Amino acid sequence: MAPLEWSLLHGKVPIATGIAAAAGMGWLLYRAARGRVRRGLVAGGAAVTLSAAGGWCVDHVWRPFPDPLPLAVLGWVAFGLAGAGLAIVCWPKAGWRRRGTAVLAAAATVLGGALAINALYGQYGTLRSALGLRPANQIGIDDVAPHARRTVEAGPDRPLAQVWHRPARLADAGRLLSASIPGRRSGFAARPAWVYLPPAYLAAERPVLPVLVLLSGQPGSPRDWIDGGRVDQVMDRFARDHDGLAPLVVIPDALGSLMANPLCLDSRLGNAETYLSEDVPAWVRAHFDVDPSFRHWAVGGYSYGGTCALQLGVRRPDRYATLLDISGQSEPTLGDRAGTVKAAFGGDAAAFTRVNPLDIMAAQRFPDTAALVVAGRDDKDYGPQQRTVRAACERAGMAVQWWELPGGHTWEVWGAGLVVAVPRLAVRMGITAS
Incomplete structure (x- = not known):
């Protein structure tokens, strides 16, 4: 099966992405725990706060749709934001190799959160549909x-x-x-x-x-x-x-x-x-x-x-x-x-x-x-x-x-x-x- 037709909802892609996201978050937490615990806690708290505040603004201020955002969606948004925040925490005084690893780890958490949200709704079944490419039978x-x-x-x-x-x-x-x-x-x-x-x-x-x-x-x-x-x-x-x-x-x-x-x-x-x-x-x-x-x-x-x-x-x-x-x-x-x-x-x-x-x-x-x-x-x-x-x-x-x-x-x-x-x-x- 061509990569564009790989399932984003079942099978190897979501499993591999989930493992990568967990591993990326684990590495970021490990690095943050080595002398930057306070900054790591601040990054995590900021991620949760930003996610909650964003959800409130969407539901009560912007109101683009009548039903509120599910808590699971806000949780996965916070997960991705936390990964990005921890990567920033790990950036100072790190060599380029660790900086590169931090970027990859953060990207894995963001992608993992995005695929988890997609799985909640079942919106995009394949990479082709997620990228908005022409259907094969069009x-x-x-x-x-x-x-x-x-x-x-x-x-x-x-x-x-x-x-x-x-x-x-x-x-x-x-x-x-x-x-x-x-x-x-x-x-x-x-x-x-x-x-x-x-x-x-x-x-x-x-x-x-x-x-x-x-x-x-x-x-x-x-x-x-x-x-x-x-x-x-x-x-x-x-x-x-x-x-x-x-x-x-x-x-x-x-x-x-x-x-x-x-x-x-x-x-x-x-x-x-x-x-x-x-x-x-x-x-x-x-x-x-x-x-x-x-x-x-x-x-x-x-x-x-x-x-x-x-x-x-x-x-x-x-x-x-x-x-x-x-x-x-x-x-x-x-x-x-x-x-x-x-x-x-x-x-x-x-x-x-x-x-x-x-x-x-x-x-x-x-x-x-x-x-x-x-x-x-x-x-x-x-x-x-x-x-x-x-x-x-x-x-x-x-x-x-x-x-x-x-x-x-x-x-x-x-x-x-x-x-x-x-x-x-x-x-x-x-x-x-x-």
Whole structure:
């Protein structure tokens, strides 16, 4: 296996890095203990203080995302800072060899802390994804004809799997491509989207596929579903068991920038709702052979993206008849309702209530909508909110399916949430009968 494909989450790389980090910290502590104990204690205390102060500023001053930083993250940040601080302590009156060793030891602690934080979230699976390099299975949008000469469509009462026949020659895996989806109606300035094309779509006679729109968390980017969720691998596994069939997956930008939070609404923060419900579907239909019936379209996401999926499923059931809410919140938020109403609606609480999904579901029924809701068993913040969402969807008459999976607010749950939902999505989207 090429080094770029080595796993950063399991196996030799994290093990070797962990050993190097422990050895580096041990050497730095040993050197600091030889006549520089007081300075070493100061360096360690400063690392803990800086980490705690930084976490407080992020959570209470900057507030780039609604949930607080986990203590484990702050602990690993302090570990890396302590390594750097101890290297500085060891620098005076040391020869160049020991100085070089101190730099390497500090680098090992910083890298070890970074990989430990990555492992907590499961964000980057390989060195390729961590470096943001081009995925190995990526093609250009110009490599795929927008419309095939021959297509296969599902019948009115027959799923696609019953009318599609696997050709003799078929790609063994799907492909990814990146493209810009302009906000023609919304004016929303989105970053490039990603699209997954299953193997069947690459055939000469292609099936007319349903569409799954997936949304990232916040902070985040569309590529997070590839790096953290391995969506192409999830869909490839499903396709291998279904003659190359899987949904065409579109991952648009629902934020505008890494740290932005437009709440997936049309407000003074941006017209994200119009972008996702009008601009994105129009672009997809213009560039791909997809099912023209929005009854077979679904929207899903995790964290912010899960909240967004709930909003779109409730606000625009004419576009998305199925929603997949993984670890979402009970309402769109910038941290608290008062601050959200002030920032997005100029203090108009009634305007927020008119677009808040739980308020809408309290007054309206959705018998034609399916809600797939996933929560992390150890997610103390978002888990209870997901139970509230589940109950609200049931009261509103939606067909609800619920999963509570092992893990917290990380890719351990988000990735697994997509895996367990795909078979149910396939039925709802007209791919399979059961």
